[in-house]
Amino acid sequence: MSHKTPDRDPVLQELHASLGQRRRPEDIARLVLHLLDDGRGGEPPLDGxxxxxxxxxxxxxxxDLWHGYTSMLEDFARPVGAQRQLSRAAELFPSLPELPDxxxxxxxxxEAAIRTAGQEIAKRFGASDFLSDRLNRAQRKEAGLGEMSKRQYNKRFRLLRRMEADxxxxxxxxxxxxxxxxxxxxxASRxxxxxxxxxxxxxAFVAYLTARANLRSEFTVSGQQRPYDEVAHALFRRLRDDPARTNWYAVAHVHPTAEVLDRLTDGQRGRLLAFWYRFLLDVAELLETxxxxxxxxxxxxIVRRGDDSTSWNQAAxxxxxxxANWFALLHAMGAEEVIERLCPGKVLLLVAADVAAWHRQTGGGLHPDTGVWADLPLPWQVLRGETGCPRSLVEETCRRHGVDPVAGGWTEPRKGVRPVPFRPTPELVHGVEVGDPLLASVLRSAGFFSGRPPRPAAQELAPDRDA
Structure with a gap:
């Protein structure tokens, strides 16, 4: 299917930028209304x-809110870049070209800047041991650095060493x-x-569903919000009503249900299948680490002292x-026999001890999947072929723990997705819902709900224990 590329529409550009951010679904819905109401690209009018x-x-x-403010960042935490180091390197190494931020x-x-700068002091990339890789006076002279003092040489060597580590x-x-x-x-972000x-x-559909999927996790025992709500369903119904116009390959990036995957070409399904398998290998490596x-x-x-729950849960x-997406694509391509031989199990999240205690107080217990996860081989061992994990083993383990392997998503992709009611985005402080964004800012800066005692300056905000 060929699609005409539209002009760089500001609303479409903002929606596209939101795919890698954490914009509130309400704000995305407002942009979608502008997009579809204005009839961009000859869009049919919105139904009631x-x-x-x-x-x-x-x-x-x-x-549209009186305060027009949220205390939560509207982006993911980004790694600190090397802008400062590159600026310093440009001062010390004349061969470096001027680089943008x-x-x-x-x-x-x-890396290219480090390699270029390294040539000025005869330093190989990766040779950064301060004791064994630095040049002595004779070696510096032989390398044409005789006029550079030891202090100036060391300054440059140390900078490149730090840049390689960074x-x-x-x-x-x-x-x-x-x-x-x-x-x-x-x-979606790709x-x-x-x-x-x-x-x-x-x-419109991809941007809204992505915003819903990127919501932060809440401190709760009642389950997290599911992304596919009544707004996403209404937008998806418009796509279903005009299938020839819809870019189903783009939809499959964020909503790879059987209905969507069946509309793709074999080549499109193959590209997605290859990506998800490579991604499984990468994530398995992070889990193993x-x-x-x-x-x-x-x-x-349950989290114990010393567990890196953040890294584990992100990878899990x-x-x-x-x-789930790899399974869905295998079924869409009629390659279920792969799952018969290679059926790595799900990976469970680590649960905070206070949440586990809350579960027990409300009559709950361990998640039914816990026993299945505990008895199956570790996923990185399965993907490397060190141990087998066929579908039959997963089914047997599920039966032993009273878990339905199909309904639980252990051996097949979930059959469909039902829309949930729209729920306003909660204002969260370390996962705890706070009613007012201004109060949330105060509580966050004071250190409440962080697992540590509130900062001394914020003690006056703490409740009176005697009362």
Whole structure:
């Protein structure tokens, strides 16, 4: 299917930029109303049901609220770039060209700068040991650096050494960010603008569902909000009513249901399948790294002292997303026999001890999937072929723990998705809902709900214990 690429519409550009951010769904709904009401790209007029759903959500957008403010960041935490180091390197190494600020976030440009600067002091990239890799006086003279003092040489060597270490850290943090974003909203953030904006109706659905998927987790025992709500359903129904116009490949990046995948070409399904399998391999490596740092209590999955719950849960969410989408694509391509032989299990999240205690107080207990996860081989061992995990083993383990392997998503993709009612985005402080965004800002800066005692200056905000 060919799609005409529209002009660079400001609303479409803002919606596209939101795919890698954490914009409130209410604000995205407001933009979608502008997009579809203006008839961009010859869009059909909004039907009454879709308009009412969008207006219901858009009433909570920041421009329509009296305070017009949210205490929560509207972006994911980004790694610190190397802009400052590149600026300093440009002062010390004349051979470095002038670089834009964006170069500080680009590992390839950073590495190229380090290599170029290293040539000025005869330093190889990666040879950064301060004792064994520095040149002595004779070696500096032989390298044509006889006029450079030892102090000036050491200053440059130390800078490049720090830049190499910072580059490795930047690569690690960028990889974690990618895992976090994909684990929340699938491949939406990877959509090129031309693919995203080819059909405004498709762009509206993808942007809204992505915003819903990127919502922060809440401190609760009643389950997290599900992304596919009544607004997303209304927008999806418009796509279903005009299938020839819809860019189903773009939709599959964020909503790869059987209905959507069946509309793709074999080539499109193959590209998505390849990506999700490679991504599974990458996430399995992150899970293994976290596991080797400190093995978890698989029998309960309750956080213990020393557990890196943030890294584990980010990778576990990404694994769950990738595994479900990989299964869905295998079924869409008629390749279910792969799952018969290779059926790695789901990966459970670590649960905070206070949440686990809350579950027990309300009559709950361990999640039914915990026992299945504990008895199956670890996923990285399965993907490397070190141990087998066929579908029959997963089904047997599920039966032993009283879990339905199909309904629980252990052996097949979930059959469908039902819309949930729209719910306004809560104002959260470390996962705890706070009614007012200004109060949320005060509580966050004071250190409440962070797992640590409030800062001394904020003690007056704390409740009176005696009272």
């Amino acid at each position: 049901r879709t308009r009412r759903a969008l207006e219901k959500a858009a009433r909570g957008s920041l421009p 964006s170069a500080g976030d680009d590992p390839e440009q950073i 580059l490795a850290q930047l690569l690690t943090e960028q990889r974690k960010l990618e895992v976090t974003v994909i684990g929340k909203s699938g491949l 959509l090129p603008y031309e693919e995203f904006a080819a059909d405004p109706g498709t762009a 976290a596991w080797k740092r400190q093995p978890l209590d698989r029998a309960t999955m 969410r990404a694994w769950t997303k990738a595994r």
